[in-house]
Amino acid sequence: xxxxxxxxxxxxxxxxxxxxxxxxxxxxxxxxxxxxxxxxxxxxxxxxxxxxxxxxxxxxxxxxxxxxxxxxxxxxxxxxxxxxxxxxxxxxxxxxxxxxxxxxxxxxxxxxxxxxxxxxxxxxxxxxxxxxxxxxxxxxxxxxxxxxxxxxxxxxxxxxxxxxxxxxxxxxxxxxxxxxxxxxxxxxxxxxxxxxxxxxxxxxxxxxxxxxxxxxxxxxxxxxxxxxxxxxxxxxxxxxxxxxxxxxxxxxxxxxxxxxxxxxxxxxxxxxxxxxxxxxxxxxxxxxxxxxxxxxxxxxxxxxx
Amino acid sequence: xxxxxxxxxxxxxxxxxxxxxxxxxxxxxxxxxxxxxxxxxxxxxxxxxxxxxxxxxxxxxxxxxxxxxxxxxxxxxxxxxxxxxxxxxxxxxxxxxxxxxxxxxxxxxxxxxxxxxxxxxxxxxxxxxxxxxxxxxxxxxxxxxxxxxxxxxxxxxxxxxxxxxxxxxxxxxxxxxxxxxxxxxxxxxxxxxxxxxxxxxxxxxxxxxxxxxxxxxxxxxxxxxxxxxxxxxxxxxxxxxxxxxxxxxxxxxxxxxxxxxxxxxxxxxxxxxxxxxxxxxxxxxxxxxxxxxxxxxxxxxxxxxxxxxxxxxxxxxxxxxxxxxxxx
Numbered sequence: 222x223x224x225x226x227x228x229x230x231x232x233x234x235x236x237x238x239x240x241x242x243x244x245x246x247x248x249x250x251x252x253x254x255x256x257x258x259x260x261x262x263x264x265x266x267x268x269x270x271x272x273x274x275x276x277x278x279x280x281x282x283x284x285x286x287x288x289x290x291x292x293x294x295x296x297x298x299x300x301x302x303x304x305x306x307x308x309x310x311x312x313x314x315x316x317x318x319x320x321x322x323x324x325x326x327x328x329x330x331x332x333x334x335x336x337x338x339x340x341x342x343x344x345x346x347x348x349x350x351x352x353x354x355x356x357x358x359x360x361x362x363x364x365x366x367x368x369x370x371x372x373x374x375x376x377x378x379x380x381x382x383x384x385x386x387x388x389x390x391x392x393x394x395x396x397x398x399x400x401x402x403x404x405x406x407x408x409x410x411x412x413x414x415x416x417x418x419x420x421x422x423x424x425x426x427x428x429x430x431x432x433x434x435x436x437x438x439x440x441x442x443x444x445x446x447x448x449x450x451x452x453x454x455x456x457x458x459x460x461x462x463x464x465x466x467x468x469x470x471x472x473x474x475x476x477x478x479x480x481x482x483x484x485x486x487x488x489x490x491x492x493x494x495x496x497x498x499x500x501x502x503x504x505x506x507x508x509x510x511x512x513x514x515x516x517x518x519x520x521x522x523x524x525x526x
Numbered sequence: 527x528x529x530x531x532x533x534x535x536x537x538x539x540x541x542x543x544x545x546x547x548x549x550x551x552x553x554x555x556x557x558x559x560x561x562x563x564x565x566x567x568x569x570x571x572x573x574x575x576x577x578x579x580x581x582x583x584x585x586x587x588x589x590x591x592x593x594x595x596x597x598x599x600x601x602x603x604x605x606x607x608x609x610x611x612x613x614x615x616x617x618x619x620x621x622x623x624x625x626x627x628x629x630x631x632x633x634x635x636x637x638x639x640x641x642x643x644x645x646x647x648x649x650x651x652x653x654x655x656x657x658x659x660x661x662x663x664x665x666x667x668x669x670x671x672x673x674x675x676x677x678x679x680x681x682x683x684x685x686x687x688x689x690x691x692x693x694x695x696x697x698x699x700x701x702x703x704x705x706x707x708x709x710x711x712x713x714x715x716x717x718x719x720x721x722x723x724x725x726x727x728x729x730x731x732x733x734x735x736x737x738x739x740x741x742x743x744x745x746x747x748x749x750x751x752x753x754x755x756x757x758x759x760x761x762x763x764x765x766x767x768x769x770x771x772x773x774x775x776x777x778x779x780x781x782x783x784x785x786x787x788x789x790x791x792x793x794x795x796x797x798x799x800x801x802x803x804x805x806x807x808x809x810x811x812x813x814x815x816x817x818x819x820x821x822x823x824x825x826x827x828x829x830x831x832x833x834x835x836x837x838x839x840x841x842x843x844x845x846x847x848x849x850x851x852x853x854x
Contacts, residue, residue: 250650256659256724260666263688264666281691329567329570331563332560344571351574354582354831357807358785358811360581360584360824363584363598381577382577413562415566446785461670468672493676497676
């Protein structure tokens with residue numbers, strides 16, 4: 222074995238310098254670097270533009286770094302009440318929504334992680350079938366209407382309160398990480414299922430819960446569809462709905478501030494760039510901290526269940 | 527040899543009835559023993575019934591002439607009239623075609639890229655560069671659809687955007703408006719989606735590749751295999767189960783292309799390619815300019831969902847026959 226190892230490392234060094242491999246590595250680094258730049262450049266460009274002066278943006282002078290560094294775009298954006306309302310609502314939907322998601326997902330995943338539970342098969346089918354088939358836009362709309370939660374915060378929180386996919390991820394995690402012996406021992410000592418859940422399962426599932434919370438939270442932060450269909454009261458609008466009006470429909474009417482109306486045409490473009498940054502910055506700020514967890518989450522989810 | 531890193535496998539099988547052997551009394555006792563677990567399940571089950579199965583029941587209005595006043599149960603039956611109306615309309619063919627073309631374009635162009643990227647990233651030696659590159663390409667995944675479309679509009683604006691600036695710098699004239707052309711829509715939609723998703727899409731393959739036993743590589747190196755040969759004969763075969771599962775899922779969702787991004791990118795000038803089933807359902811059912819014809823819109827949506835279900839069942843069946851990887 223030792224002999225083999227030394228041979229292999231010896232070959233390894235040789236391979237590094239072999240012509241074919243050198244070309245391969247050169248090509249791979251080049252292509253990977255190219256793709257990275259392709260992804261990075263638009264992001265840098267948007268951020269740089271948002272920090273440039275309106276004149277520089279209009280004249281098209283920004284290529285990579287900010288030109289005539291200015292915060293005019295941001296001061297204009299932050300003057301709009303709608304942005305603050307949107308921010309407040311989005312934070313509310315994200316926090317409360319995520320808490321509800323986690324509670325429901327775990328309440329569902331925990332019993333279904335047990336090997337022997339009567340009716341587990343049919344119950345599981347009840348959930349998984351909804352991944353394959355659903356009522357669709359109009360029946361959902363009628364449901365929200367009939368429940369009389371149209372244009373309330375409930376229309377934002379209740380639909381999509383549990384993702385079956387995430388529930389399966391949680392179930393698989395519990396099955397794999399909480400040994401049966403632990404349950405048996407706890408039962409011997411007279412521990413109830415509920416107590417076992419709070420005392421053993423929850424503390425041992427922290428990593429998984431963190432991952433699910435992140436997935437759900439990003440989903441809430443970025444969602445516009447339910448708000449778009451079910452909300453008409455501006456006081457309830459999440460940030461993304463304002464963004465849709467301004468960025469996509471070019472509709473500044475909801476944001477008009479009499480003082481700024483005059484300079485509007487000059488500022489329009491700049492405001493859009495600043496808005497993009499303002500709305501996405503929180504996610505990007507969190508991203509380096511949580512990146513590892515996201516990737517781990519994909520791995521948890523990828524194990525055959 | 528390779529860990530299966532597909533998506534979680536859905537179990538659609540009922541547990542094989544071991545109920546028969548046990549007598550009823552024992553079953554009752556066990557259910558009573560697990561009562562707390564059933565209590566846990568109560569809320570999720572109620573939830574899924576209200577928010578998934580009640581709308582499924584609501585699909586009956588596709589066979590009715592729904593009126594808000596009469597409600598779902600009181601409305602009159604019309605049989606398949608709504609479906610017939612859709613298939614007879616001059617738009618149906620184009621809308622179905624648009625949906626399929628857009629979706630297939632997305633798969634053909636977008637599916638192989640994350641796989642190639644994962645294989646490339648995996649074969650790199652510099653850890654720092656690897657990490658840096660991965661964090662960057664994962665980033666756009668977290669951008670919302672609204673912001674994504676906003677960025678697209680801003681950067682590719684033919685006058686004030688990067689596209690316009692480059693066009694002007696090169697030719698002296700502003701280029702034509704990309705968003706005003708029907709042909710442009712598909713390319714913009716698909717390639718912006720690839721820009722946003724290929725990095726994140728590759729994570730699952732990178733995870734699978736991390737499970738490849740390094741001994742295979744060592745053995746191959748001894749035999750003089752180049753890095754490229756090792757990718758072809760070691761890494762790629764290990765990804766096959768993951769690829770198959772993902773491909774089934776993608777093929778199964780050919781007709782369920784999302785509403786959100788297409789709707790945001792839609793305008794009067796690209797409607798001939800951008801009008802797909804889901805946006806059409808919204809248009810006739812809920813939009814202010816539509817006819818608010820709930821029954822007709824539901825029928826169109828239901829046709830779509832049924833085709834979806836059929837496709838995923840077929841895709842799964844094929845995968846089960848061809849390889850031993852399948853969803854259920």
